[in-house]
Amino acid sequence: MRKYLTIGIALLIGSCVDPYRPPEVSAPNTYLVVDGFLNATGGSTIRLSRTQNLSESKKPTIETKATVKVEGEKGGSQTFVDQGDGTYTLAAGGLQFNQKYRLSIKTAVGRSYASDYVTVKQTPKIDNVSWQAQNQGVQFQVTTHDPTNNTKYYRWEYEETWEFYSAYYSSVDYLNKQFVSRAENINHCWRTEKSTGIFVASSVKLTEDVINKFPLVFVSNSSSNRLKIRYSLLVRQSALTAEAFEYWQNLRKNTESLGSIFDPQPFQVIGNIHGVTDPNEPVVGYLSGYSVEEQRIFVSPTQLPSTWRIPSGYESCVPDTVLLAPPAPDLSAAEMAGAGWIPIEGYLSPQGILIAYLMGSPTCIDCRTAGVNVKPGFW
Template sequence: MNLLNGNKLIGWLLMLLVSSCVEPFTPEVLEAPNNYLVVNGFINVNGPTTIQLLRTQNLADEGLPPAEKNATVTIETDNGESYRLSETTNGIYEIENLNLNPTHKYRLFISTSKGKKYASDFVEVKQTPAIDEVTWKPVDREVQIYVSTHDSNNNSRYYRWNYESTWHFRSAFYTNLKYENGEVLFRDENDENIYDCWKTENSTTIELSNSIRLSQDVISNYKLLTLPYNSEKIAIKYSILVKQYALTPEAYKYWETLKKNTENIGTLFDPLPSQITSNIRCLSDPQEPVIGYISASTVQEKRIFIDSKELPKDWKTFAPVCYSDTMYLSRHSVVDYFKEGYNIPINGIYPQGSPFPIGYSYASKGCVDCTVWGTNVKPDFWE
């Protein structure tokens, strides 16, 4: 059978399946009990440790995965010491800066509010080498960002990165007006800034690389992410904080499998999901699956900035799609237009020679007030 005939056969089979399904069909997997523990995080031996506990849900379930609340979460050492984490928000457990001895092994112990107990394997501490540099360059119509590192002792070999993106942006329209107590007034220095804002996002992809096939433990210009030329993130100024973690071979295999499973699902021709091997066990029920992998390491960080002035001059930067309109006081009152807060006045409309407005231009709140999308508090690290 040649490829063309094979594709035709698959097409006919799909048509047959679709046309023969008269009654709605829900696969059993969607209705199967699915309430397994998910453990997200790692043991940071030279800084704050954050562990997130969630529960899995069925594909048919709506909403976010439920948090595992009111658990007791502890870091244990192989010499009997322990450090308890505090629940700061639902399902998020944290402990401030630790300074753990890197010669010991560590594990995570969890006791849920229902009495179930979980524990990871004891793991060795990986000392993460410093990030050599984070660089960027414009390629075609995008910004490409790279990270480089090396370990002169050849002890790391396996690496993982994540990052925080922060960018400065502005609302589509500037206004010096505000609606207050049935009136449109001029804004003053005591009013909140709603024109300049910043937004931060955490990375959502799994970024890995290794030097196992190289004679030297060097990672050179690993492409971490790309930004389209017209992205809002680089319209004014952008910053990225890159975090680097050294991994054991077992941890690297876990993350590599997870990366393949999350990136390759979606079509008939994608490979089937691989089995993910966790190093966390349910002590109360050894047959219960647990999702997650606990590592222990130091962390290295490096931050860079990209100013829009450094980008190619022919790049057309991001511009928000927003429209303004006008209202006239002869037809409507300012209460009609601005009381509910959906619209914000931008400028007054004045007849020639008169100090009294006969109307106002206005736009929706999301086009005038940047705090709808971010914060107007300038980050401490901002240059």
């Protein structure tokens, strides 16, 4: 009896729970997304796109042929150059510290948007980007301060770049249905990834405007090959206003919440860009103005604990020997190369005749599947 009761309850639960799909998931509206900032010491870039439904898998639609201007509170304006791909750029030199500016946008269909006026802040220099080896990897930290005690609010972004080698060195290429000597090294690469998290901190509650060893990225010594050969971290620092800090703090809470009932519940993050044509139209984004300070550091394996065994990422790669003329139904080396396999090196018979090639999959041989084989200029 208990068995049938359990089955009955399961069927009842399964038949009574309907999936809830909020109207926003399938809403037909697409809202303007404004991404970028006003750079006081370099060129400024603004990216315009449109929101999309959660159920869509395609890339967001870019907003082209818009007119984007920066306007000073005391008068004057400058027009961004439309790059044709949803990005709009402004050359350096036209913005001043401690002055207020706003962004004005008019789309190709004639809808207008404008940001609040924002003060352009000067960012203090980074004192130090440091790292500390821990049990499971390396923790990177940033230290900074403002001797004038005027900054108080900080934000950081970073770029990771690391060097790596594929599992095998390929000296042979397959071009025009022929095996030839390889002209390009596809064994040695570099990969760069940008930060996706939100990193902000404030010194408001401190007696001095100092941020000491704020934790940024943690790099594992067992689940990644980042530290295997050589690793570099570029940290970018910017000064925020109190309003911008609150925006990024709220956005961080929304995006990083685990979603349990005990966590802060998601809420709408209000930016400082508004619809002019329709004041009730939501706009996604927040405009700030500041200078950017950078610092780059490198970490080599000789600096890390000698007991660490950092993976290469290619531990499961096993090449295969493929004959030029195998017995049926096996595929020949040419057929395997035509199907995408990459030759590594040739095998000769005792008589010195080429009879086979050692071959492997692109993910094991061609490092360009995970990076680029062009050495960065800073390396």
